[in-house]
Amino acid sequence: MRDLHLSLNQTQRVRLQAALDQLESDASSTAAAAASVTVADTIPVNHEDNILKGHGTSDLDGQVVATLCGVVERVNKLVYVRALRSRYKPEVGDIIVGRVIEVAPKRWRLEINFSQDAVLMLSSMNLPDGIQRRRTAVDELNMRSIFIENDVICAEVRGFQHDGSLHLQARSQKYGKLEKGQLLTVPPYLIKRRKQHFHHLEQYDVDLILGCNGFVWVGQHVDTTTKESTLLSDEPSDKEETNNAVPPETRRNICRIANAIRLLSVIGLTLSVESVTETVEESVRANVEINEMLSAEFYVQTVEREAQRRASLVRKRR
Amino acid sequence: MVGLSEGEKQFLRGGIEQNLRADGRTRNQFRPISVETGVIPQANGSARVRLGATEVIASIKAELGKPSVLHPDKGKVSIFVDCSPTAAPIYEGKGGEELSMELSVSLERCLLGGKSGAGAAIDLSSLVLVEGKVCWDLYIDALVVSSDGNLLDSLAAAIKAALSNTGLPKVNVVLGASPEEQPEVDVSDEEFLQFDTSAVPVIVTLTKVGKHYIVDATSEEESQMSSAVSVSVNRNGQICGLTKRGGAGLDPSVIHDMVSVAKYVSQEFISVLDSEVAAAEASEE
Numbered sequence: 001m002r003d004l005h006l007s008l009n010q011t012q013r014v015r016l017q018a019a020l021d022q023l024e025s026d027a028s029s030t031a032a033a034a035a036s037v038t039v040a041d042t043i044p045v046n047h048e049d050n051i052l053k054g055h056g057t058s059d060l061d062g063q064v065v066a067t068l069c070g071v072v073e074r075v076n077k078l079v080y081v082r083a084l085r086s087r088y089k090p091e092v093g094d095i096i097v098g099r100v101i102e103v104a105p106k107r108w109r110l111e112i113n114f115s116q117d118a119v120l121m122l123s124s125m126n127l128p129d130g131i132q133r134r135r136t137a138v139d140e141l142n143m144r145s146i147f148i149e150n151d152v153i154c155a156e157v158r159g160f161q162h163d164g165s166l167h168l169q170a171r172s173q174k175y176g177k178l179e180k181g182q183l184l185t186v187p188p189y190l191i192k193r194r195k196q197h198f199h200h201l202e203q204y205d206v207d208l209i210l211g212c213n214g215f216v217w218v219g220q221h222v223d224t225t226t227k228e229s230t231l232l233s234d235e236p237s238d239k240e241e242t243n244n245a246v247p248p249e250t251r252r253n254i255c256r257i258a259n260a261i262r263l264l265s266v267i268g269l270t271l272s273v274e275s276v277t278e279t280v281e282e283s284v285r286a287n288v289e290i291n292e293m294l295s296a297e298f299y300v301q302t303v304e305r306e307a308q309r310r311a312s313l314v315r316k317r318r
Numbered sequence: 319m320v321g322l323s324e325g326e327k328q329f330l331r332g333g334i335e336q337n338l339r340a341d342g343r344t345r346n347q348f349r350p351i352s353v354e355t356g357v358i359p360q361a362n363g364s365a366r367v368r369l370g371a372t373e374v375i376a377s378i379k380a381e382l383g384k385p386s387v388l389h390p391d392k393g394k395v396s397i398f399v400d401c402s403p404t405a406a407p408i409y410e411g412k413g414g415e416e417l418s419m420e421l422s423v424s425l426e427r428c429l430l431g432g433k434s435g436a437g438a439a440i441d442l443s444s445l446v447l448v449e450g451k452v453c454w455d456l457y458i459d460a461l462v463v464s465s466d467g468n469l470l471d472s473l474a475a476a477i478k479a480a481l482s483n484t485g486l487p488k489v490n491v492v493l494g495a496s497p498e499e500q501p502e503v504d505v506s507d508e509e510f511l512q513f514d515t516s517a518v519p520v521i522v523t524l525t526k527v528g529k530h531y532i533v534d535a536t537s538e539e540e541s542q543m544s545s546a547v548s549v550s551v552n553r554n555g556q557i558c559g560l561t562k563r564g565g566a567g568l569d570p571s572v573i574h575d576m577v578s579v580a581k582y583v584s585q586e587f588i589s590v591l592d593s594e595v596a597a598a599e600a601s602e603e
Contacts, residue, residue, distance in 0.1 A: 007352050007597065099320070150321035179325025182340050219329075245332050255333075255342045262341075290342030295350065 006296040016300050019307040026310045037066040037081060045079060054080025088114050088188035088213045090166055094157045095197040097183065097211035098168075100147050106140055108147055110155075113188060113213045116165040120155055124169035126176075152178045152217065154209055173224045174198055180246055181207070181219015182258055186265035188214035192272070199273045204253035204280075210271060218258045220246050252290065256280050259293040267303060322538060330542055334527050339539070346583050348534045351475065353594040355483040356602045363484025363513070365598075367476040370536065371466035376458065376476035378484045382503060383455040385446060393445020393453040397425045398460070399473060405465035417469075424470060425460075425477065428521055428550035428559030439518045439558060440481070448491050448501050467537040470548050470561075474521035479595045481518055485510030519552035519559070520588055522580040526568070531576055533583050547573060549580035553588055557581070 008016065037043060043064045045051050053059060056068035057080060066072070070083040090096075098110035098118055108120045122135050122143060147153060154175050155168040170176055191210050199208040200221055209217040246254070260279040264271055279302060288298050322330070333339050343349070349370035358364035361377040385392060399421040401414030408414070429439045445454040458480070460473050488511060490504040525535040525543045532539060540546075545564030552558055557577065562568070568576075 006350070007594065099323070148324075151323045152326065177323075177325070179323070180329055182326065182329060246329065248336050248338070251333060251336060251338050255338060255340065258340065259342055290338070291344075291347060293342065 006299060008296045008300070012296055012300045016303060019300070019304045022307040023303075023310060026307070026314050035072045036070070037072055038069045039067060041066045043072055043079060043081075050077060052078045054078050056081030056083065085187065085189050088112070090114065090157055090160075090213070091193070092157055092159055094193070094212040095154065095209070096157060096166075096168060096213050097152065097154050097178070097209055097215035097217050098213070099183075099215075100149055100151045100153060103143055103147070103149065106135070106143075108143070108153075110153060110168065112166070112211075113185065113215060114166070116163070118155075118157075118166035118168050119161065120153070120168040120170060124158065124167075124171060126171055126173075147177060152183050154178055154211070154217065178209070178217050178219060180222070181217055181254060184216045184218065184258055184261055184265075186214050186216055186261065186271060188212070190214075190265055190268070190271045191216075192270055194272065196273075201253075201257070201273075201277065204257065205250050206253050206257060208257065208273065208276065210273075216261055216271070218254050218261070220250050220254065253280075255290050256283065256293070259283075259290060263293055263299065263302060267299070267306075269306060322541065327542060330539060331528050334530050334532055334539070337530075339532065340536075343534075345530060345532045346579070348583075348587055348590070349536075351590060351594055353475075353479050353591070353598045354602075355479055355595065355598045362486065363480045363482075365476050365479035365483055365595075367472050367479060369468060369472045369475070369534065371464060372462075372468055372472050373464040374460055374462050374469070374472045374476045376460040376473065376480040378477075378480050379457045379459070380484070380486055381455045381457070382447075382452060382489070382505070385450060385453040389442075390450035391446055392442035393455065395430055395440055395442065395445075395456040395458065397422050397429065397458045397477070399425065399462065400459070401462045401465070405462050409462075421460075421469060421473060424521075424548065424559075424561045425473060427561070428474065428519060429477065431558075439552065440513075441517070447489055447503070448493070451501055452489075452491060452503060454486060465537065467535045467540045468523055471521050471523050471534065474519070474550070475591055478515055478518045478520060478591065479598070481513045482515040482595055483599065484513045486513070487511075516553060519550045520584055520591060521548050521550045521559075522584045522587060523548040524576045524580055526564070526566070526572075526576075531579065533579075547576045547580070549577055549584070551581055551584040551588075553585075555581055555585070 043057060043066055045064050053064055056066060056070060057064050058067050064079065066081045068081045068083045070081045073080055073082050096112050098112040100108050101111045101117065102109040106122045110118045110120055112118045122140065125146065127139065128146065153170065155170040156175060158167045158169040161167055191212055191214060193212060197210050201208055205221045207219050207221045257276060257280055260276050261271060264275060264279060269275060282305065283293050283298065292298060330340065334345065337344050352368040354366045356364060357366045357375060358377045362380045363378040364376065366375045383394065399418045401409040401418050403410040445456065447453055458477055460476060462469055488506040492502040522533060523546055524531040524533060525540060525546045527539060527542050527544065535543065543564060544566035545562065545568055548561040549557060550559035
């Protein structure tokens, strides 16, 4: 998502600058221990210990020098630089949202906002009839009935292949094809790894999936316990369209949540269920129209609210 | 352009039917527009317009030239659009040529009127300095930097903003002794004449998806269109040009309805654009 270029008038510019200054001062007061470095900064290190130079560091004239812009992390004898903004770094067990780009023999290839495409094997996917059995040649020929090109799929990282690309699995009921919603792309570093990435927002009847790779899915809630039965029945596609249209109230909620995510990603705040729901509730409280959520006024208000929240957190800590 | 799954396409179409698109806009709302003028200092006039994620830059260069023999009392204007590969990888090399030609021709048709110059938005006779001998040649160049749908509307808005930013230098013409001699021209560096852009029209593109038409479609919505009608309307509500794209046929009553919707929407768009251009010019000083 590109940056929003907002036309701020003079007062909005002043308010925004004040809120950003407050955020910066709060950050520097709480993060005294975090040593942020830029490229070619020397990292203060005790040369008597045998220091292991990790990622993002390099030896220059006997000094340890940073090769990335980021924060220095020390773990026992290991010193490395953790970049704040980087490409998605996958780990085993991550929840991923991806788009199918190719149907290949016995596997699907997915695009996941990573340097390489991920692979979802046919054997890592539940068959429509739900029976656990060996995949036959007929199953291979019917792969298209499960997923086709451009489908949006939710899966989990199973492991890495020898060339560094990802192996995915979608064996549980909560993984699989995503429909009736929209897919948003945000910078991957805004989504931190948490215990839960699937969120069912009951008061809005909306499913929110925060993929660790930066793909976020917002859609109408699908009951995963009844998911299997819909795959078995052969309904013609246009009948499905009229029966399963998204109701207007749910659609409004989906658009509001999507706009909240767009706004937070443009400001640069970490995306979590709490921040998204708080932004949505605030917009409803302030009677902001859905499309006005991306306007200059609500942008400035959100930044101010975040500055106040962090200031009150700092005060509570003291 | 990234493809869309069947579920996403249905969601998109359902949203258009229910008058609530993916970003919360109704069918008749434009995305927020942002205008910067004077982005190219060497040109006589320039502007950059951002409509959502679509970004275009227009520049206007004026040179002294000779009017054509057929129309000795009119200056010349030529419009050229270039689709940069930064907008989409398919525009690399010759890929963007077809789209560029189509956009240039549509813009020329809307802004320059017919072959005889009738109905032109820019008064070509105001560009003439000495009839038959010296006139201004205006070269309007537009660059598509980033494409997220609705290129024609943003290009027309950028050209309108660039024209209001254009200053033609004042020229002192000294006529030669005999009628065949070429007159001497003295181009002043100080004084500039501003263009009057109140007659320049804007273009509103209506994209038909299913049974409804939407204004200012994003590239995802454009991928679902059956046909699109671009209407060029000026401030007085008069139609200055009309272009229809897309393979599906349209009933004449539907076209009539689309034109009246475009007229209605364009009035608000013109006022928003004018205020943005005025703000941009004010902040530039």
